[in-house]
Amino acid sequence: MSRIITYAKAINEAYFQAMEQDPAVICFGLGIDDPKGVFGTTLGLQDRFGSARVFDMPTAENGMTGVAIGASLNGIRPVMCHQRLDFFLLALDQLVNNAAKWHYMFGGQDSVPITIRLIIGRGWGQGPTHSQNLQALFAHIPGLKVVMPTTAEDAKGLLLASIFDDNPVVFIEHRWLHNLEGHVPEEACRTPLGKAATVREGRDLTMVSFSYMTIEALHALDVLEKQGISCELIDLRSIKPLDWPTVFASVRKTGRLLALDTGPEFCSVAAEVVARVGMECFDALRQAPQRLALPDVPTPSSPSLKKVFYQRSEDIVQAVGGMLGRELSVAELEQQRTWPLDVPGEWFRGPF
């Protein structure tokens, strides 16, 4: 049975079901038991599972990541969350030097089944230290899995799969997805890590996307469709392991690639996608592959700068137009935007 709930609620449900299924699952993070419950995603957990398994923590990201790792070495499955990805830069030592390589460097004995939820901020003037999109940092590290769900259903299924995966998983949510609604099964479904979703089938061009950019892509696709252009849209869901067979098969069919990314372009996930497609599908490519990612600058706070900083559906349409050598109209997309560009919708007010 599925019903329509938000992405945030889907995450909340995954927590409940994971913690019910397995007493070894615990969760902690700043504000996890406070009245806001990490944008609603952790509400009710402490009431239901108690403060031994669900607890707030000191502002000590590196140490607490080590605590999660240590607990996991004795069969606990910690789920840690951070309200912004940016804060987790403090913990890269524990993540990279310990979690990512523990299983390997001790010859496959213990493993580190931890899940780290990170939330990417955007808009409302959050700027340089509250809206960094650094999934590529994690994806670059051997031994880490990186997951970035787009839909409410995938948020639930991938979180459950991440929690029960025996390896460290960095689970990245985009703040602008939390209020998105979708059909989500009631049961504790697990979506396998490492499988992309073909969101739309198409003939002319393959878009490889993930996280919030898939939403922008969907808007673009409608407008492109109306102008006679049929795009295939692949939502990666897992950044690592990445579902190359699905990507390659699509590019071999369409002959064109546009890789989308929410992060800065240099050494990005989109770079990896363009590179691997160039290496593996060269003969199938009818023209140069392209990418749309963030320019190589820190995130500015002012809306006037964010307007030119972020890539939106208009930019996607125009990039496709550029590739196909056609002038495409984006008027419809511009008309749809009845709210300011620095928020995902009218509901979004204030920093979080």
Place this chain on the structure above:
Amino acid sequence: MSRIITYAKAINEAYFQAMEQDPAVICFGLGIDDPKGVFGTTLGLQDRFGSARVFDMPTAENGMTGVAIGASLNGIRPVMCHQRLDFFLLALDQLVNNAAKWHYMFGGQDSVPITIRLIIGRGWGQGPTHSQNLQALFAHIPGLKVVMPTTAEDAKGLLLASIFDDNPVVFIEHRWLHNLEGHVPEEACRTPLGKAATVREGRDLTMVSFSYMTIEALHALDVLEKQGISCELIDLRSIKPLDWPTVFASVRKTGRLLALDTGPEFCSVAAEVVARVGMECFDALRQAPQRLALPDVPTPSSPSLKKVFYQRSEDIVQAVGGMLGRELSVAELEQQRTWPLDVPGEWFRGPF
């Protein structure tokens, strides 16, 4: 006037000259004034410039990076060094959240002229936590410059340029280069950041390389040459900013690209090179671009595993052979190796 000195000595000379030229230059790092002087690179500095400007530090990488940043906000030019890149993962918060964006996020007022020397380890069983090649992490961050000199001359010239650059520069040395000798000018020459060096000109294929991989490439080039294959070898020197015009011009000439990297392949610098070349030089490419980087696994310690882990000149020759559809001989390269694979030469014994 130039004479032949080692890479380590060239770095030492750059320090001396920078500190003589500008009393605002200071340097600190673990072991900087100890009898080994960071592989000889910092020997004599404290005697000459005193312990206020040259000092050892507590094992507190994040805090001390913040100290460097703070000092730089008042006109000091700190040069920090770490005997292994791996240790600096503790400091990514200060580097990314502060240093990289300080100039930008405060509207271009103060800047952060710090230089961070990081040394990549390899061999002698150093393994998972002492030989990570993570230049792509730094290159991914907007606002950082990343430099990786290969020759003794460039080590000196780029270190001087980095120290006097007004921005944060991550200066990455490969431990296997420290004993390499080369002609180095006596004067305090500065090599501009962001300019690649065309180390060899060639017709058939462009190799884009940097740091220790350029040494492997040079060995490969000789053997390729003898088998009638002429490769152009570009040593990037600066990973960021990257000298795209030089790369593109070469690929447009040769029509083939092999990107080399010392780091793990996913979201690597080589990925960026392959991607950008694919995007910008598609029509000039005669075949699929390729890369040789590390497989996506942590660094193992055992020599039997390192043998298959690292890419050596033989692998480069074979990759070129694969691209050109030719069986090439690597016998000569194998014969040249009179010492074990886990050391750069007989001189290298023990951990460092």
Place this chain on the structure above:
Amino acid sequence: MTDHRAVNLLRSMKRIRLVEETIAERYAEWKMRCPTHLCTGQETVGAAVGQVLRPDDFALSTHRSHGHYLGKGGDLKRMLAEIYLKGTGCSGGKGGSMHLIDREAGFKGSTAIVGGTIPLAVGLGLSIALKGSDQISCVFFGDGAVEEGVFYESVSFAALKQLPVLFVCENNFYSVYTPVAKRQPAGRAIHALAAAMGVNARHGDGNDPLAVLDQVEAAVAEIRSGGGPRFLEFETYRWREHCGPNYDNHIGYRTEAEFLAWKERDPVLRLEAELLARGAVTGEQVAAMTDTINEEIAAAFLFAEQSPFPAPEELHAQVFKQ
């Protein structure tokens, strides 16, 4: 304590209070579109420290920095323009409320990563020692920041090198919605911990303005005369929600009663009453002071509102210093 200094302190605290409250009032116009952490109730420390420090002393701060910035002499117009994310803002609109700077005032920057500026203050202290000047480097932070390892690393290094650093911890008992008891071992005082790390440390009532001023003066004098780093912890209380313009005592993480007890101890009213009582100011003078401040604030808001947003080309400018 001369009356003159006390009256200046009152003016500075009032100014901070009125700025914060005006922001709170006008936030719902939705024109200040950035995360904004108000310091209403906590005006004392920023005002007192700012008054004791010289303009050429350095200060750094956190997400909750308006009071520190203004107290240190930061430009009000440019602060508000920054909160409006305008090109005339003190950070050119790139930073927002959480990233303020005023170089002329010695305010070297505030950032939004908890604990992130603490080592920078130590580095500025190092630069002072290297240059041999008699400046002081000061950093403000909250009770949450002392949980970060970098706090410990920073304090230790300042102690090791005896650097001219003033550490100022405003303990308002909460980190966002989390009370200190959930985050730090029972019975552990922050100033005692700092002392154990090797820095001379004291604490005081952060809502007693004249006492705070005395303590800051003493600490600054000691640092300035080469006594090494000092650590001051002041207990105080934030009135409004952690981030944003509202009151939030109803949502459950703290009680209305707790808030009211602290509101009773309003430091601005307290100082005003003390100065009135001892005749250091008259009621008219206070009213005139308020008027002048309100006029300044109105003008500053107008400036902020009327300023242009940064031009799109600014996106790519200032990534690197050329």
Place this chain on the structure above:
Amino acid sequence: MTDHRAVNLLRSMKRIRLVEETIAERYAEWKMRCPTHLCTGQETVGAAVGQVLRPDDFALSTHRSHGHYLGKGGDLKRMLAEIYLKGTGCSGGKGGSMHLIDREAGFKGSTAIVGGTIPLAVGLGLSIALKGSDQISCVFFGDGAVEEGVFYESVSFAALKQLPVLFVCENNFYSVYTPVAKRQPAGRAIHALAAAMGVNARHGDGNDPLAVLDQVEAAVAEIRSGGGPRFLEFETYRWREHCGPNYDNHIGYRTEAEFLAWKERDPVLRLEAELLARGAVTGEQVAAMTDTINEEIAAAFLFAEQSPFPAPEELHAQVFKQ
């Protein structure tokens, strides 16, 4: 203290000493091709703690972990095979000397990032609390590790949650070549700092084996009976170079005299003399003990040398647990 326990301690210390010294002797064969940090001179703490802990108690360690691993009951053959980087090594040749593990012995791993395993021990402590067992989680680290912020974060959290963690600091006065005075504020004792963070902390002479054993027993009993975390600092001295098989007192970072003074205080000889003096062992028994250990060591080296290197396919195995 029963003689039985003291004799066991002597055996464990002797075994550690002889292993380390045999490695030192044979290192120049260049077959142990990995960074190797010997603990000669520092045998006491690892042996004593290992003896007091139960096999199902957890221990974690650092780059200098041979003594901790062996003391805790780690397999000698597999340790040497690991140092030889063989497939039969305790980490399958993937780790080397700096990355040892023996799950059966409760030795959960040693790693080479200073301070890196301290929070893991706290996490294991948390897991014990969650599971409600009476195990203990112990972590060994040096005087350098307490400079990392993560040390502070870890100790604080253990204190906050009153976790069953034993922190063991071996203060050998040096971090590589750097004496503690260059790194930590003057007059600051590590155990006093730990106490200020909120953990019951004591210290002692790390070269007095029976006293160390007593202190460890007391601390472990307190933790086991629900008393929360304990911190023990022991002063001791490393005889050989920081990393590698040689002596290096001539290179200038410490004096030969200092070394000789500590060598005078050889903990193995001291315990042996004490036990002989009080008749707990005879000279013959000690000689037999030494012979047995030497035989074991010879066999273990043979095992290590004769074992095969890991097969190339192992490169891609174990990146992820399937």
